[in-house]
Amino acid sequence: MITPTISEILKRNQLSVTDSRKKILELFLANNGALAHNDVEKQTGVKFDRVTIYRTLQTFVEKGIIHTIPTPDNSILYALCKDECSEGHHHDNHVHFVCDHCKKTYCLDGVVTPAVNLPLGFKAGVIEVLVTGLCNQCSN
Amino acid sequence: MITPTISEILKRNQLSVTDSRKKILELFLANNGALAHNDVEKQTGVKFDRVTIYRTLQTFVEKGIIHTIPTPDNSILYALCKDECSEGHHHDNHVHFVCDHCKKTYCLDGVVTPAVNLPLGFKAGVIEVLVTGLCNQCSN
DNA sequence: TATGGGTATGCAACTGAGTTGCAAAACATG
DNA sequence: CATGTTTTGCAACTCAGTTGCATACCCATA
Numbered sequence: 001m002i003t004p005t006i007s008e009i010l011k012r013n014q015l016s017v018t019d020s021r022k023k024i025l026e027l028f029l030a031n032n033g034a035l036a037h038n039d040v041e042k043q044t045g046v047k048f049d050r051v052t053i054y055r056t057l058q059t060f061v062e063k064g065i066i067h068t069i070p071t072p073d074n075s076i077l078y079a080l081c082k083d084e085c086s087e088g089h090h091h092d093n094h095v096h097f098v099c100d101h102c103k104k105t106y107c108l109d110g111v112v113t114p115a116v117n118l119p120l121g122f123k124a125g126v127i128e129v130l131v132t133g134l135c136n137q138c139s140n
Numbered sequence: 141m142i143t144p145t146i147s148e149i150l151k152r153n154q155l156s157v158t159d160s161r162k163k164i165l166e167l168f169l170a171n172n173g174a175l176a177h178n179d180v181e182k183q184t185g186v187k188f189d190r191v192t193i194y195r196t197l198q199t200f201v202e203k204g205i206i207h208t209i210p211t212p213d214n215s216i217l218y219a220l221c222k223d224e225c226s227e228g229h230h231h232d233n234h235v236h237f238v239c240d241h242c243k244k245t246y247c248l249d250g251v252v253t254p255a256v257n258l259p260l261g262f263k264a265g266v267i268e269v270l271v272t273g274l275c276n277q278c279s280n
Numbered sequence: 281t282a283t284g285g286g287t288a289t290g291c292a293a294c295t296g297a298g299t300t301g302c303a304a305a306a307c308a309t310g
Numbered sequence: 311c312a313t314g315t316t317t318t319g320c321a322a323c324t325c326a327g328t329t330g331c332a333t334a335c336c337c338a339t340a
Contacts, residue, residue, distance in 0.1 A: 016336055018288065037326085049290045054327065056288095070210050070270070095256060100265060108262075114254030116235060116269060121276025122248075125240060129256060130210070130268040136261025156307055158317065177297085189319045194298065196317095282340090289334070297326085305318070310311100 013063040020048045024056050025065070034069055034079035034096075034105035069096050069105060070128060079107045096128075099135035106135060153203040160188045164196050165205070174209055174219035174236075174245035209236050209245060210268065219247050236268075239275035246275060 006025050007017045015021060023044045028035065035043075040053050048056075057078055060066045069077040095111040098104075113127050146165050147157045155161060163184045168175065175183075180193050188196075197218055200206040209217040235251040238244075253267050 016287065018336070020289075050326090051291085051328080052289055059288095070214060074210060074214050074216055076214055095258075097258070097262060108259060110259060111257060114256055116254055116271055117251060118235075118237070118271065118273075119248060119250065119276065121279055122237060122271075123274040123279045124271050125273035126271075128268075128270040128272075130270070131256055131258065131262075131264050131266075132268075133258075133265035134263040136259065139261055139263045156316065158307070160318075190297090191299080191320085192318055284339090285337100287334105287336075289332105291330105291332090293329085295326105295328075297324105299324075300322085302320090303318105304320100305316105307314105307316070309313085309315100 009065070013065060015059065015063065019046065020044075020052050020056050021059075023048070024053065025060070028066060028078070028080050032106070034077040034107065036075055036077055040078075069107070070130065071098065071105070077105050079105070082109050096130050097135065098130065098132045099138055100132055101134055101138035104135060104137075149205070153205060155199065155203065159186065160184075160192050160196050161199075163188070164193065165200070168206060168218070168220050172246070174217040174247065176215055176217055180218075209247075210270065211238065211245070217245050219245070222249050236270050237275065238270065238272045239278055240272055241274055241278035244275060244277075 004012070006022050006029070009025060010017050010021055023046055024040055027040060027043055037053060037057065040057070041048070041050065057066065061068060061078070064081055066078045067081050069079060071077055095108040095113060097106045097108050099106075108131075113129055116124060116127060118124055144152070146162050146169070149165060150157050150161055163186055164180055167180060167183055177193060177197065180197065181188070181190065197206065201208060201218070204221055206218045207221050209219060211217055235248040235253060237246045237248050239246075248271075253269055256264060256267060258264055
């Protein structure tokens, strides 16, 4: 599998290649966990305006490059989407995992969302599963 | 089963019986869905201060009378706890359901949280399941 | 590689949710 | 009904997120 460059990923999604987009996307690629707006603001190295980061994250979500994760403490997290995700149609059926110890959030793409038996008359659409516990780094 | 009065529920939880607590608890008892802070503010009939509502909801959560629900759009919802919930130790393993049509949120206490197969090294604690779709009122 | 049109950025100012300190009012207890 | 404690309401504040607009940047074309 050929790893595309950051610029190529941006162009593929019909986005112009700018400093902020490159740095923020680079940060997500370097990080296998999920990131909050605040993490992005502090870890890009370069200081971008808050507004720019908000807009960049929003753009990435719209293009299906990243997706948002709902958390128990009601902060918004963002994580890279896998290839199945495309603009508009986001492939949401995967499990999110938050480590109680290191606080890192993972997208467990390999884990199948379990079926849920709903009461009569309820029809399921998207099922979000959020598991908290200990991750493979912290469970020793 | 004997239905306790609102005052009795408050006293049972070592809370003094005040207007705001009575009205807000009454609202939850009259409503089988979940409520946001905003809903409480608008539907109590009497106008309570925003701060009072925040503090009352927080108190109820601490006492295990209500619990919070994480939502995909990152707003905080509150819903009545069933009897198993007690102070500190909240019995969280139930499924939440958000209706795409009427936007109402339900606690499906009868539905068992499904088991999730995690990757090697991951240890599950609490599992939150959030299902979106159509509720029994809207699926016709 | 210089030019021009369109897009992205940064700044300032704003909104709205949630929090804190404190004095006044309401509650529980004897 | 008098007392001390708890709760309320107000004002002021913080912080996340949004919007409008002028400037800077990107990129396609010549």
